Amino acid sequence: MSLLIHAISASPCDEPPRGLAGVPLVWVPAGELGLWASPSEGPLDRELVFDHHRIVEQLCARTACLPVRFGQRVEDEDVARERLAARAGELGATLRRIGGRQEIAITLLWQCSPVIEGRGHRVQASTPGRRFLETRGQAFADEDGRRAAAEALAERLVRELAVDQADVRHAICPAPDLALSSSLLAVPGAAEQAKEDAVRVTATLEGVRAVVSGPWPPYTFAETA
Incomplete structure (x- = not known):
């Protein structure tokens, strides 16, 4: 029977x-560590994601855990033990470091949309070749400027929230409308x-415009799991 971790x-x-x-959870011990899993056969439907998250939240509320993102499945308990034993030191x-802690998610969205070709007040170039070069140059300038602004926002968050660099993860400009996607690791009891x-x-x-969510199990900081 395969197991979803x-x-x-x-x-x-x-x-x-x-x-x-x-169904009852399965506890698979392997030396000083162990994992919690559910028996799982068949396709991993999207509907199972929320059930997985519920299980992870409840486990983390009961004991110090490394949360595992949805979708990691092993063939059986023997394979699970082998994988745990192979990475026991790292895990x-x-x-x-992160057991008993929670993460806060911060998403910063640009209030103004990225430049759309053909809009604005810039005079259009007279030839297709020149228009191409100017459009490409403007796109690079806009991208560089936005990235610099997003990096400055990330630095300001770290400074004003007084968080340790090891307790923060940033994704700079992960999408055209996103300036920053950050995760902060809160100390126990202070999420x-x-x-x-x-x-x-x-x-x-x-x-x-900011969206702050959580607290969640520290998925981002347990990426090695």
Whole structure:
């Protein structure tokens, strides 16, 4: 029976949540670590994503865990043990650093849309070749300017929120309408305060609209899992 992995922990917890479709979770120990999984056969439908997230949240609320993103499946318990044993040192170190912590997500969207060709007040070039060169040059200039502005926003967030560089992840300009997608790792017991601080700081930023969400299990900081 194949297993869909939900989280990695150092020990099982009392009264674990129900697994996918309400079936009991499976605890697979491997040395000093173990993983929680649900028996899973067939396609991984999108409807299962929310159930997976529910399980991860409830496990993390009960014990220190490394959350595993949806979709990681192994053939059976023996394969799960082999994979855990092969990465025990790396996973154990990550668990000690982020176990019991939560992340806050900050998304900054540009208030003005990217330049659309043919709009604005710039005089159009007289030949197709010159129009191509000017359009390409303007696109590069706009992209470079936006990236520089987004990097400045990222630096300001880190400075004003007084977070350690090791506890923040930034994606700079991940899409045309996005300036920044950031994840902050809150200290244990302080996630709600970290969210309030993020809302307060992002409200002072100009040129962007902020969306602050969470707290979530620290998926972003457990990417090695």
